[in-house]
Amino acid sequence: MADYILVVEDLWKFYGREAVLKNVSFTVRRGETKVIIGPSGAGKSTLLRCINLLVKPDRGRIILDGDIITGRKDVHSIRSQIGFVFQHFNLFNHLTAIDNVLLGLVKVKKLPREEAMRKAEEALLSVGITEDLWRKYPVQLSGGQQQRVAIARAIAMDPKIILFDEPTSALDPELIWEVLNVMERLSRNGMTMIVVTHELGFAVKVAHEVMFMDGGTIVERGSPEQILLSPKNERIRRFMERMWYLYSLDIQSRAV
């Protein structure tokens, strides 16, 4: 049990009478990278937001590192243990890159200034944001740089897990690479991550397991090769065919 850093059991979420999450259950091992793919409206973002309690699930349990976190009062301390990287970066616009990273360390973790500074610098360097960019404001950075600062902001808090919500969907193709590269390195260094993405190359290379979501449930899960190249489910098969077409690859030839 201790091997699992995250356990999600029978999670449900309703918006009005419509269920956006239905009976979602899965586990994440320490150091595992899990990729979630699926069409828009499948409930992927809602699932991530439920895990760090930005959205309150209506039924089910979430267990983080042995603690049941659903229904707890201290949501803030739980959120500080879970990193979240948004599609649109969501850096604090009135703060410089380094202050964005420092905020959580100083105001939430209450680290002394010097230690916070050291951690922030370390986190920024680890995502390739060099010193000349530390004093820049978010709009003065490229999308890729902003997203890397956002990843640094999450890393610096020493989270138990980082959730990525389509981290490259708002980026130019050229910049996608630099962000995926950082994420891949993060995964190789043993960070536990759940990544919602359409980057199939990333999924094949980095994911330990891929889950396909549709209509609020996990339709199929398995190794990247199995889900991306030879899914059992017809719905997934069609989805994947279109995705591979986007990448100009033939699913049949890849499957061999």
Add this chain to the structure above:
Amino acid sequence: MLQGIFYILNNHGYSILLGLRYTIIITTASYIIGLTLGTIIALLRIYSNRWVRIALTVFVEVIRGTPMIVQLFFVYYALPELGILLDPVTASIIAISINSSVYQSEYIRSSISSIPYSQFESALSIGLTRFRTIWIVILPQAIRIAIPALANEAIYLFKYSSIAYFVTAPELMYIGKSIGSRTFLYLEVYVVLAFIYIVTSIVLTELVKIIERKYSIPGLIKSRL
């Protein structure tokens, strides 16, 4: 006329300065109290529960829907009947602050609404509480956006603090009127007063530009006065 102006400055310069002092006191106090109350009203109207919101909406509409002079007379002439006796300066500060708070709350409220919810969400996601998110992430951005409107309010208050004249607070207008009725140099007196109001307004305007530049942040809505 120039002679008259010099005469007034020579003989009544000191009382004019005293009047200016009260004008500045009334303006500054009203502005600061108004800004504080206004911020609180704005935050409560956005983030608190339904009943508080309704109560404050009614309050804002009542104050916005009545002339400032009615509010001033209410505080100075009507409250004593309820046993609350106030001196003219205090009464003016109270009435003008309340009036101003309502307008300032609207400026701040609209600038808070212009900040995307994603800023709120990302602050929560690193573990900040709702209150600290508002204080550390939302307000600093909102106030910056509101600077031009808030500055206008300061200049407006400086001029409209002259309304305190009606309850005999010894500010510029009141002093001017009393000098006028003693010397009969009405034209000269009011030229002097107008000059003081204009110069102060220009100085305030320039000051605001400096503040704006000092606190401007690349990417946050560029604003002009």
